[in-house]
Amino acid sequence: MKTFHCNHCSHLVFYENVRCERCESLLGYVPELAEISAFEDAGEGHWRSLHPAADGALFRQCHNYAVENVCNWMIPADSPDALCRACQLTRTIPNLSAPDNRLYWYRLEMAKRRLLYTLAELGLDVKSRQTDPEYGLAFEFLEDGGDGAHVMTGHDNGLITLNIAEADDAHREEVRTAMGEPYRTLLGHFRHETGHYYFSQLVENNPRWLEPYRKLFGDESVDYGEALNAYYRDGAPADWQSSFISAYATMHPWEDWAETWAHYMLIVDVLDTSTSYGVALLPDDPSEPTLTDRTPVEDASFENLMKRWFPLTYALNSLNRSLGMADGYPFTLAAPVVDKLRFVHRVIAEAGDKSRPREAATPAGETAPPGHAAQAAGVAQAGSPAPLPPPAQATANDAPVTPAEPPAPPVAAQAAPSSADVAAAQPQPPAPPVVAPASATEPAGAPAKPTPPATGTAPVPQSQ
Template identity: 80%
Template sequence: MKTFHCNRCSQFVFFENVLCERCSALLGYVPGLSEISAFEDAGEGEWRSLHPRAEGALYRQCHNFAVEKVCNWMIPADSPDTLCAACQLTRTIPNLSAPDNRLYWFRLETAKRRLLYTLASLGLAVQSRQDDPEHGLAFEFLEDGGDGAQVMTGHDNGLITLNIAEADDAHRERVRSAMGEPYRTLLGHFRHESGHYFFDRLIEGTRWVEPYRALFGDERADYGEALDAYYQNGPPADWGSAYISAYATMHPWEDWSETWAHYLLIVDALDTAASYGLALLPDSPDEPTLTDATPVEDASFDNLMKRWFPLTNVLNSLNRSVGVADGYPFTLATPVIDKLRFVHRVIASPVIRDAARGEPATASDTPADTAQDAP
């Protein structure tokens, strides 16, 4: 994610900020600009953007910004909508009468908006169920029932369900430890489930299926049987030689979604590093350098990988210096890199980008439509 600044006083601000700490200007995200903007009060619930690219346009706060305090996205003043494009995707929110649920809702919406930002930067903007009833995306944030019924985080035909307990840091860490996972984050859940959604939108029913199966396996294998086998027997002992995670071994769908989520992690982190002007210039010629700041949306896959390994090296070294776990607890075997390359090719394809914006990909959409390492 790139860096942002207040348009009134140039103070450095973050994607989630709603108020400039230096000049007290209202801050809000403008999806049409992909920018955090400072605003001045224009009266009658309208706000004038101070961002130079907005040219003084008027906006309103999303209802969940102005009233519920769980959002910071803005809506054009002449729009009939009361919810922003991000909040329109949430079909069910937590029961706000329960303790901590508002905090969990805030955390869920924050992670969701970060996912949407990354998808949009890659040309993968999504539509709501209201705008596209057949292919639109929706979210439900649910909690376990008092009768012992458990909510399973997952995806079903464009509906992503998340158990709100995942927004409880202590609960999520207990689950991570119990499952033997090196990494478990709320944003990671959103990235993973979006992978299932985009498999349906971009791979299924297209000529990408065969190269997909060559790398990930045949997704027509019985999912229920694969799930039972995984939880009974666990992953293969050598899973790290071909998979990004143990869970990716469960079924080709999960391998795709784990790889998809990892690709989003990589491009988001590299985008952040480039926006900060991060460079690695060690004294020793034997240590990795990092000077390339090519925008991730314009970079080839090889360029991304060349920059990724030095970045993870310094990330883990910094974490160890302050006494916390590695920020990047993964290794990328050659088959995993091949799978990541495939995800890059799919996303980079102009045909695929068009499909993601509107109609689903068709059987005529073929990997030949894009170069091996198309930017």
């Protein structure tokens, strides 16, 4: 994630901010520019961008920004859409009559938008079900039913279902501890499940990649249900760290791919952030890890990413330990894991923006460069291996404000378009999100073909 500044007063702002804390300008993300922009009120529900690249263009707030306070993306003023690109992907939202569901919805949308930012930076196309009914991506945010039925977080032919309980920090930590995971995040769930989606889009029916994939990850045609039962019965092999990024990755080649994909997304996102902030490591002792390279991640070779990743995680873990916290990066990267990450990098490089540098194909089993394959010093695991006028406006959310201040709720938009204005602006509106009833418990249903199913019959472990 790059750094952003208010175009009105140059104050540092963040991706989730909706208002500048210094000058109080309205802020919004403009996906066409991949920038946070400050705006001035242009009247009639329109906002004029102050970003130099926008050249004074007019925008409207996404309906879920202006009315629901769960979004901060902007829409061109002449667009017929009432929902932004990100919100159009959400097919079902939580039942907002429940006390905490609006907060969970906000957190889910926030994590989803961070994922979409990284995918866009890598040049990966994200199509909605409105534009591509057969292969488009869609999300459903559901909750467990009162009868004890459990919603499974998973992927089914482009439909990603997330149990909104994962947006409850206390619940997610309880699950992480119970399952012995070193790491579990809401953003990680989005990364993992979109890994399944992009496997079906980029690898599954692509002869160029399918055989090299099988050499690294295994035969994905083996029975998923049997593999799942065996994993929960027997657990991961004792030596799983020698070949896999997580214990759950050992369950099935589909899960190995999804875990590796998610981990690659994590690496790229963190490196992008550190590069944007000018993070450098310049120790007095030349034998300690050094980091000065600021190559943009979208232009970097895989070897360049790995060369920078290990010193950065060494510093990250050292800082966390000084804070009395667990390691921020509690993983080890064995040579086979690095090979799998390299494969993901190549698949994305070929599928993404054609202006990105290409890397020559190499045998699937090649090892990482000397010094890059094994775990880095200090990176040992710690401890154990729509446009409907919906219910009411949001009241308390957790959007970040400034580094020195605690999170504050998003600010309700000024001069928001009325329901009539919204309706008039979209003669052919996209299908609005559906509010799930309190008893909704079922995700998508059985897969129509042997693609990664809605993962798991138990809480889905994940490492990212």
